[in-house]
Amino acid sequence: MALNRRQFLSGVAAATAIAGFDPIGGRWIPVAEAKKNKPIPPLEGELVTDPSSLEAYSTDAGNIVYGTPNAVLRPASVADIQKMVRYCADNRICVAARGQAHSTHGHSLATLMIDMGTLDAIHSIDAGEADVDAGATWKDLLHLTVPQGLTPPVLTGFTGLSFGGTLSMGGISSSFDRGAQIDHVYELEVVTGNGDIVRCSDTKNRDLFNGVLGGLGQYGIITRAVVELVPALPRALNFQLIYLDDQSMFRDLWKLLRRNEFDDVFNMWVPSPMGPGFMSVLNAVKYYDPAQPPNQAHLLRDLEHVAPMMQVADTTFLEYALRVDAAVDGFKAAGMWDDVMHPWFDVFLPGRTVEHYVREVMPTLTPEDVGEAGFFLLFPQRRSRFKRPSLRLPQDEWIFLFDILTAAPTPGYDAAYADRMMRRNRRLFDKARLHGGYRYPIGSLDFARVDWVHHLGPQLPEHNKLKARYDKKKILTPGIDI
Ligand SMILES: Cc1cc2nc3c(=O)[nH]c(=O)nc-3n(C[C@H](O)[C@H](O)[C@H](O)COP(=O)(O)OP(=O)(O)OC[C@H]3O[C@@H](n4cnc5c(N)ncnc54)[C@H](O)[C@@H]3O)c2cc1C
Incomplete structure (x- = not known):
């Protein structure tokens, strides 16, 4: 049942209409029972409360944490959000916004969820x-x-x-x-x-x-x-450089960062076609105008990659920008995305320890740690470009986001798998923290109070x-x- 302003005002469906929230009982109160409760303000949008519609909001891309909200606001205006947040504050009801629900650990779950997609x-x-x-x-x-x-x-x-x-x-x-x-x-x-x-x-x-x-x-x-x-320059030239060992990949990665001639640089580890373990694919991307094509030989000078294995994708800028969207669409079409558990691990590491961390962690990872539709990523970042204090980051000239984008082998919830992966994420996080790392909180990690105190650090006051x-x-x- 979705209640909009008209139904509230006209009293349509008054017998089942919701008039308020009982914070002690944790339930929405029908009009008939709600003589003394503060009524829900009239809304231009909808307040969804029927169980079958709410079910669709009970988890996120992680499919690990579940919690059906008591109601979902589909706002028609910012005023709707304001009214319901005020209502929630008055009645101490927890509320969260939900964007595309692509975070992976119940981040947007709350008693009242606000589906931002209507605005x-x-x-x-x-x-x-x-x-x-x-x-x-x-x-x-x-x-x-x-x-x-x-x-x-x-x-x-x-x-x-x-x-x-x-x-x-x-x-x-x-x-x-x-x-x-x-x-x-x-x-x-x-x-x-x-x-x-x-x-x-x-x-x-x-x-x-x-x-x-x-x-x-x-x-x-x-x-x-x-x-x-x-x-935006019209085109993107993406060189995928293949390495047989991570030491040579890191040497080239540092070289490319210091030269600063590419627009994007990141490493991906994928299951090696040559046997057990994972292979490094360093992506170096140059945006360009066809009137001034880049000098490829100059851009790739003195690198250690296996040159005959290099792949080059020359695409429009938009095709490049949407490449992961296209991959996710492919996984969805193949039944390898929806309802699949994604216990992602995401951590920022300082440049001074990143190689050591990767050297210690990579040999411990198995095909299950990545899954059919997963991979590992390393995004380098120049630390001085980051200005906002709420995003907690290591201190170093360069920092690296290391992601393990794990996907379960089949759709559906598997408690034993969840437990294994959450223990893995904790183990890898503890190691990262010893290396000066910080959690990037998009992924799946159980975090205790003391972890937050450490995470927020000087930002806590x-x-x-x-x-x-x-x-x-x-x-x-x-x-x-x-
Ligand atoms: C395939 C894939 C690739 C990704 N790649 C990257 C990447 O390259 N870089 C990167 O940084 N991240 C990446 N992410 C992670 C992504 O940035 C975060 O999970 C982000 O939060 C997702 O946005 P969302 O709209 O799905 O937010 P949601 O998952 O809906 O919400 C995330 C959190 O933000 C809160 N929130 C949502 N909207 C609002 C709002 N309007 N106001 C206040 N709080 C709000 C929610 O309550 C929740 O706590 C990727 C995720 C996926 C699934």
């Missing part, structure tokens, strides 16, 4: 910026900007992610010299946990701006964003201050379990 307008695009609803996806924007010769400067591998989702997490790409997506935002509109609509930027309500960008949904729900656009100021009742985004 997905791209309001405007001009030469330097785009004004977007938080429920729109980066892919939606790319389809509009690339024909105009524009792109956001930083794109995640997969672009079917909501603005609100990646701006709450960070948004890391293989463009190693540009920081994260959160470093390219001019302004946000936020509904705070207190239910106030606040616009913030580097010059206006800066504490909220810095808090919310990479803030894991803890201080407000992002409803709208003004993000940077830069010129600011976190507490922002919580006390903007989410006084501590109702926002419980799924990440801070």
Whole structure:
């Protein structure tokens, strides 16, 4: 049953209509029982409460953590979000936004979930910026900007992610010299946990701006964003360099980073076709204008890869930007994505220890650790490009995001597999922390209070201050379990 404003106002279905929430009983209260409860405010959108519709919201891309919300708001306006957040604050009901639910550990689960997908307008695009609803996806924007010769400067591998989702997490790409997506935002509109609509930027309500960008949904729900656009060159040349050992891959990786001649550089490990173990595929990508094609021999000079095995993909910029989206579509069509458990492991490592960590970890990994539809990734990043304090990162000149994008062999929940993978992630995380690593919280990791204290470190007093100021009742985004 979806209750919209008209039904509330006219009293249609009054016998079953919901009038309030019982925080002690943890249930929504029918009108007939709700004489003394504070009524739900009239909404322009829908409040979904029927069990079969709610079932679709009970997990995320991880398929590991389950928890059916009591209700889902499909807002028709920011005012709807504001009203329901206020209602939740008054009644101490936990609430979280849900973008595309592509995080993997129950991040967006809450008693009241807000499906941001109903607010997905791209309001405007001009030469330097785009004004977007938080429920729109980066892919939606790319389809509009690339024909105009524009792109956001930083794109995640997969672009079917909501603005609100990646701006709450960070948004890391293989463009190693540009920081994260959160470093390219001019302004946000936020509904705070207190239910106030606040616009913030580097010059206006800066504490909220810095808090919310990479803030894991803890201080407000992002409803709208003004993000940077830069010129997009028409084509992308992707060299896939193959290595038989990681030492030579790392030597070339460091060389390419220091030369700074490519736009994107990242390593992928895939199951080796030559026997057990994994093989390094270093991707070095140059964007270009066909009027000025790049000098390939110069770009690839003095490298140690196995030259005859190199593959080169020369595509449009848009094809390159959407390559992971196309792969995910393929996995979906083959029944290898939906309902498949994805116990992902994601950690930032300092440049000074990354090779040591990889050398220790890679030999311990088996085909089950990656699965049929999974792989390992290493994204280098120049640390000085990252400006936002909520995203916790190691200190070093270079940092590396190491991801194990594990996929279970078949769809469906398997408790023993979940247990094995969660223990693996903890083991790998503990090792990463000893190497100066930080969790990138998109993945699946059980984190205790002491882990959060360590994770937030010097940011902890600011976190507490922002919580006390903007989410006084501590109702926002419980799924990440801070
Ligand atoms: C195939 C694939 C590839 C990926 N590649 C990358 C990559 O290259 N780089 C990278 O950084 N990440 C990557 N990710 C991870 C992704 O960035 C995060 O999981 C991101 O949160 C997903 O966005 P979403 O819209 O699905 O958010 P959701 O999973 O819906 O939400 C994530 C968290 O943000 C909160 N949230 C959502 N919307 C809002 C909002 N409007 N305001 C406040 N809080 C909100 C939610 O409550 C939840 O806690 C990838 C994920 C997938 C599935």
